[in-house]
Structure formats: structure tokens, C-alpha cells
Amino acid sequence: MWRWAGNEALARPPLRVPPAYDKVNAMIDLCLLGTGALMPLPERRLAALLVRVQGRLLLIDCGEGTQVAIRESGFSLARIDAICITHFHADHISGLPGLLLTMGTSGRTKPVRIIGPEHTQKVVRCLCVIAQTLPFELQFEEIGGDGYLGDFQGARLQAFALEHTIPCFGFRLTLDRPGKFDPARARAAGIPTDFWGQLQRGETAQDEAGQTIYTPEMVLGPARPGLSIAYCTDTRPTESIRDAIRFADLLICEGTYGDPAKAEMARQYGHQTFEEAARLATPAEVKRLLLTHFSPSMPDPEPFVPLARQIFPNTSAGHDIEHISLRFAP
Numbered sequence: 470m471w472r473w474a475g476n477e478a479l480a481r482p483p484l485r486v487p488p489a490y491d492k493v494n495a496m497i498d499l500c501l502l503g504t505g506a507l508m509p510l511p512e513r514r515l516a517a518l519l520v521r522v523q524g525r526l527l528l529i530d531c532g533e534g535t536q537v538a539i540r541e542s543g544f545s546l547a548r549i550d551a552i553c554i555t556h557f558h559a560d561h562i563s564g565l566p567g568l569l570l571t572m573g574t575s576g577r578t579k580p581v582r583i584i585g586p587e588h589t590q591k592v593v594r595c596l597c598v599i600a601q602t603l604p605f606e607l608q609f610e611e612i613g614g615d616g617y618l619g620d621f622q623g624a625r626l627q628a629f630a631l632e633h634t635i636p637c638f639g640f641r642l643t644l645d646r647p648g649k650f651d652p653a654r655a656r657a658a659g660i661p662t663d664f665w666g667q668l669q670r671g672e673t674a675q676d677e678a679g680q681t682i683y684t685p686e687m688v689l690g691p692a693r694p695g696l697s698i699a700y701c702t703d704t705r706p707t708e709s710i711r712d713a714i715r716f717a718d719l720l721i722c723e724g725t726y727g728d729p730a731k732a733e734m735a736r737q738y739g740h741q742t743f744e745e746a747a748r749l750a751t752p753a754e755v756k757r758l759l760l761t762h763f764s765p766s767m768p769d770p771e772p773f774v775p776l777a778r779q780i781f782p783n784t785s786a787g788h789d790i791e792h793i794s795l796r797f798a799p
């Protein structure tokens with residue numbers, strides 16, 4: 470049954486020991502579930518992102534109808550282990566009770582992590598008055614004043630402050646990559662081949678007494694670039710965001726308005742135009758910019774994409790149920 474933590478002190482953002490996983494061939498799969506702001510439309514679901522790492526799923530945001538989009542994506546609700554909430558506007562959280570109920574009626578018993586701004590536990594508790602019979606535990610991790618650093622399936626999960634009309638956070642997920650394995654060094658050090666696999670994965674090797682006998686540094690070259698994605702909505706552009714998203718392989722960023730004539734409106738409501746998103750991506754040196762969170766007043770974002778491309782060429786407008794896979798460079 471669902472347990473409330475009540476007034477107990479919330480656990481600080483944990484730094485977990487990453488589970489062993491195949492760091493050699495790892496990849497991140499994403500599905501941009503929706504691209505809409507404010508309200509779901511017949512042809513456009515609300516902005517949310519599903520991320521798969523090592524076979525398990527992380528969901529970022531859960532507005533009305535997100536569980537339907539997840540079904541459309543082909544991913545399984547049963548594999549969602551963590552849900553990040555950017556902020557408490559309805560288009561980012563109101564789908565949560567229904568999603569959790571469906572996960573419960575699908576037989577889930579494993580706990581679900583919920584990561585979000587301060588008061589996430591209280592807000593989710595209020596929303597879930599209409600979903601009181603969950604057969605699994607909710608584990609809350611609230612983002613403190615000094616940010617958040619946790620892990621998801623061995624990937625680093627970070628939250629960083631955005632600038633919106635209420636407290637709001639972006640998320641970055643990074644899969645680190647160990648250096649290249651050098652068999653010649655392993656042979657020269659007399660390391661039996663039985664240990665090569667775990668050293669290659671960045672793990673230490675121990676003898677029967679638990680003493681470390683070989684370390685990855687003995688056989689691995691310098692660390693290589695990993696994979697990194699950043700998700701930023703809803704927000705104005707700020708310098709601190711630029712630092713938080715630096716060198717990301719993929720930046721999924723809000724561009725609520727495409728028309729530059731809506732720039733003042735964007736400022737007023739704590740949002741961005743396409744051009745502002747592109748100006749954020751350029752100095753941050755991200756590899757690719759995918760725009761999302763489109764205003765219902767903009768039925769087709771495509772005509773405005775060239776404006777952003779003049780500033781950051783590798784820009785595209787996201788589509789609902791858009792699948793993207795990121796792999797380590799060969």
C-alpha cells in the first residue's frame with residue numbers, strides 16, 4: 470500500500486552506487502511524448518519526455534494525457550522507475566494521479582521515485598487523493614537550494630534552476646564513458662583474462678578476501694566523452710542555464726512562441742521564442758536543439774524554425790512521439 474512519509478524529514482538527494490551495466494555499448498533512447506503547452510489538443514499532446522537507460526524508464530513531466538502518449542510510444546508503463554516534475558503548472562503534472570493509478574492496476578509493486586521542486590511530496594499527495602489505493606510506494610526526492618544530483622541506472626541525473634513564473638527546474642542526464650581498454654597493458658600487468666570484462670566496465674577486481682587486486686586505471690586510457698541530454702521547460706533564457714546545458718548532445722528546450730512578434734508575451738509569461746532558445750544553445754555548444762512546448766496559438770511551428778536555424782543551424786521542431794537514440798561514438 471501507499472505510505473506517506475508524513476512529517477518525517479525528507480531524504481536528501483541520494484548519491485547512489487550505480488548498478489553494474491554495459492558501459493561499453495550503452496546508449497540512451499528517448500521519446501518526446503508531446504510538444505504542447507497549456508492544454509492538450511487533438512493533434513498535439515502536452516510536453517513530456519520519456520528516457521530509457523539500461524532498459525528502465527525515466528519520465529520527465531506528466532501533464533493531462535501523458536499516459537496515453539506513453540502507450541502510443543510503445544514503451545511499457547511497467548518500466549517507469551522515476552518521474553521528474555519540472556514545476557507545478559497543470560500542463561506538467563496533472564496527469565500524474567491517472568498514470569500512477571494505471572501503473573497500480575497493471576500490477577506494479579516496485580517503488581516509484583518522484584523527483585521535483587520543494588513541496589513535491591505535498592503537491593503529489595494532494596493530487597493523489599483521487600488515487601489512494603496504489604499498491605506501490607512513492608519515494609520523494611525534493612530539489613534543495615543547492616540543486617540535485619542523483620543517479621538513474623548508472624547515469625548521472627542533475628537538476629538545475631530555470632527562470633519561470635514559479636520555481637521550475639531543468640534536468641540533465643549524463644552517461645559517462647570509461648577510457649578505452651588496453652589489452653597490452655593488461656597482459657603486461659599479468660592480469661588474468663577472467664578480470665578483463667569487469668575492469669573494462671570501470672569496476673575494480675577483488676580477491677576472495679575482498680581485497681582490491683586490480684583497478685580500471687591499470688588497463689583503461691583516459692575517460693572518453695559520454696552521452697548527455699538536457700530538458701529545459703518552462704523558462705526564460707539565463708546564463709546559469711547556459712552553463713548547466715553546456716556540451717549536451719541533445720537539448721530539448723521550450724520554444725513556446727515561434728513568431729518574434731510574441732517576444733514580449735514570452736517575457737511576460739516566463740517563456741521563450743524560438744530565437745531565444747537558439748541563442749541559449751549556441752554559446753552552450755550543444756550538438757542539437759529540439760524545440761518543444763508550443764503555444765496552442767501556434768498550430769504549425771515549422772514556418773518559424775528557419776529563424777532559429779539562422780542562429781543555431783542544428784535546430785528542429787519536435788514532433789509528438791518522436792523517437793531518438795543516442796549512442797557512444799565508435
Ligand SMILES: [Zn+2]
Pocket residue numbers: 506507558560561703762
Ligand atoms: Zn508549460
Ligand SMILES: [Zn+2]
Pocket residue numbers: 556558633703
Ligand atoms: Zn509553466
